[in-house]
Amino acid sequence: MRRRWPWIVGAIVLVVVVLALTVQFANEPLRRRVEAQMNAALVGYKVSIRELRVHPVGLSVDLVDWIVIQEAHPKPPIAYIPRLHASVQWVELVRGHLVADFHFERPELYVDTRHAQKEAENPKSLDQRGWQEAALAIFPLKVNLLRIDRGKFTYLEPGPLGLVYLWNIDFRASNIRNVRSRDREYPSVIHLAANVLESAKLRLDGHADFLAEPHAGINAALDLSGLEIARLQPIFEHYDVRARNGTLSMAGAVEYAPKMKKVQLARVALDRPDVEYVKRRAGQASAGEKAAQTAAKVTTQPEVVVRADDVQLDRARLAYANETTDPPYRLFVADCGVHLRNFTNVRTGEDDSKGTAEVSGKFMDSGATTARADFRPKPNGTDFDVNLQIENTDVTTMNDLWRAYGKFDFERGSFSLYSQLTVTNGYVDGYVKPIFVELDVDAGKEAGIGKKLYAGIVGGVTTILRNPPRDQVATETKLSGPLDNPQTSTLEVIGKLVQNAFFKAILTGLERYQR
Numbered sequence: 001m002r003r004r005w006p007w008i009v010g011a012i013v014l015v016v017v018v019l020a021l022t023v024q025f026a027n028e029p030l031r032r033r034v035e036a037q038m039n040a041a042l043v044g045y046k047v048s049i050r051e052l053r054v055h056p057v058g059l060s061v062d063l064v065d066w067i068v069i070q071e072a073h074p075k076p077p078i079a080y081i082p083r084l085h086a087s088v089q090w091v092e093l094v095r096g097h098l099v100a101d102f103h104f105e106r107p108e109l110y111v112d113t114r115h116a117q118k119e120a121e122n123p124k125s126l127d128q129r130g131w132q133e134a135a136l137a138i139f140p141l142k143v144n145l146l147r148i149d150r151g152k153f154t155y156l157e158p159g160p161l162g163l164v165y166l167w168n169i170d171f172r173a174s175n176i177r178n179v180r181s182r183d184r185e186y187p188s189v190i191h192l193a194a195n196v197l198e199s200a201k202l203r204l205d206g207h208a209d210f211l212a213e214p215h216a217g218i219n220a221a222l223d224l225s226g227l228e229i230a231r232l233q234p235i236f237e238h239y240d241v242r243a244r245n246g247t248l249s250m251a252g253a254v255e256y257a258p259k260m261k262k263v264q265l266a267r268v269a270l271d272r273p274d275v276e277y278v279k280r281r282a283g284q285a286s287a288g289e290k291a292a293q294t295a296a297k298v299t300t301q302p303e304v305v306v307r308a309d310d311v312q313l314d315r316a317r318l319a320y321a322n323e324t325t326d327p328p329y330r331l332f333v334a335d336c337g338v339h340l341r342n343f344t345n346v347r348t349g350e351d352d353s354k355g356t357a358e359v360s361g362k363f364m365d366s367g368a369t370t371a372r373a374d375f376r377p378k379p380n381g382t383d384f385d386v387n388l389q390i391e392n393t394d395v396t397t398m399n400d401l402w403r404a405y406g407k408f409d410f411e412r413g414s415f416s417l418y419s420q421l422t423v424t425n426g427y428v429d430g431y432v433k434p435i436f437v438e439l440d441v442d443a444g445k446e447a448g449i450g451k452k453l454y455a456g457i458v459g460g461v462t463t464i465l466r467n468p469p470r471d472q473v474a475t476e477t478k479l480s481g482p483l484d485n486p487q488t489s490t491l492e493v494i495g496k497l498v499q500n501a502f503f504k505a506i507l508t509g510l511e512r513y514q515r
Helices: 004-041 090-094 113-121 131-138 229-239 288-300 395-406 449-459 490-514
Strands: 045-055 060-070 079-088 100-105 108-112 143-156 163-174 188-196 200-209 217-228 241-257 260-279 304-322 329-344 355-363 367-378 381-394 410-424 427-441 472-482
Touching (some): 004 045, 004 131, 060 113, 108 113, 163 229, 188 217, 200 241, 217 229, 229 241, 229 260, 329 367, 367 410, 395 410
Parallel strands (some): 100 143, 260 304
Antiparallel strands (some): 079 100, 079 108, 143 163, 163 188, 188 200, 200 217, 304 329, 329 355, 367 381, 410 427, 427 472
């Protein structure tokens, strides 16, 4: 018996060696076959795989160093995956379910504007592009557990600040095939943790239904902290917005499913944001109107519910820049604090409480500014009241504005503005009252310009307050009538109303003087 053991061991070793050699020689034909099957299944994309390794003992396969390109824009590739380990999910096999476990190690996804545009033009949904068939070509079992370790996502646009990326991505989704699903419940547990840019952290924990029709559903808690919004300038640029500073943090929940689309933000905080909306010259790229249309859709579609319980901006600088005039000018509120409570785009019937917004700051870093707004969402828009007060602004801080519309400078004086606006059922009613005190025009101008300026301002308004002091120009302009588009976004409506009130009350007279 003892003499037989060497023969038995030798036979086992020989079988293992033969099996290993067979698998080794089979790896390359299998690689070519898998690569061909994946490319036959995919629509608009191609895959190349450097190496494939089969592990018969563990019923698994490794795909090493494979690349995915978009056929329309093959350079650079959209994905590089150093290793994908696909195997039987042994835990579910014990329970009688034959499904797969896909484990991606250090994958890198790269998307630029050309890739994104081409993807947006494709009328087919993501599940119709052949990705599921490509996964079956890799491993002949449907994926039930998906894991990503140390992944990276990069989004690139032209320009010096064109890079937005996530790194150290840790993602896990289990029970994708609903092998343990319960009635009326998202069956798949999901977890996502990642670093965003240099300092921010993102976390998403919840559940998903990857098999829902017509698209997958997700219901998860969201937490984002420490995001430097200036690094998102490549995205803001599409909305005619410049972000120079500020840190964003938020926490809430997102539910996106065929029958429910809801964003519930319990807390949003912006610390020291410096944000500017830019009105560009004719011929320059301007996406503001498109952005407004998108915002209007989100605001007016009842199936998309957005709610913010508590939004705070601390030590903000909010600006409006007009590059269409000569010279260009910039109006801003510095040291601005904003507190928005209970804001929602659609009242769902769960409560009837109104939203409120309180603002304080310094207009042109000079005039004490306060504002309050109350919001009452309705199915076809939002009713609201706005009260605005600006007091004792140094008029010399607005000289670019005066030059653009009146071709003069102020040497001294102060400006104040009081306004109340109410929007009900798409109809606006209110007033704006500007007050100029102790105006002194640049002495270098022609004699008598002060009188002409006074006449110009008075001539541009509808009502003159009686018996004003000699050194004060006080006027009042009524605002009433239907909104151009009562179903657009609430913030856009308020912005346009305040802008129109300001310019109608103040600048019409200056334009008359200029003529």
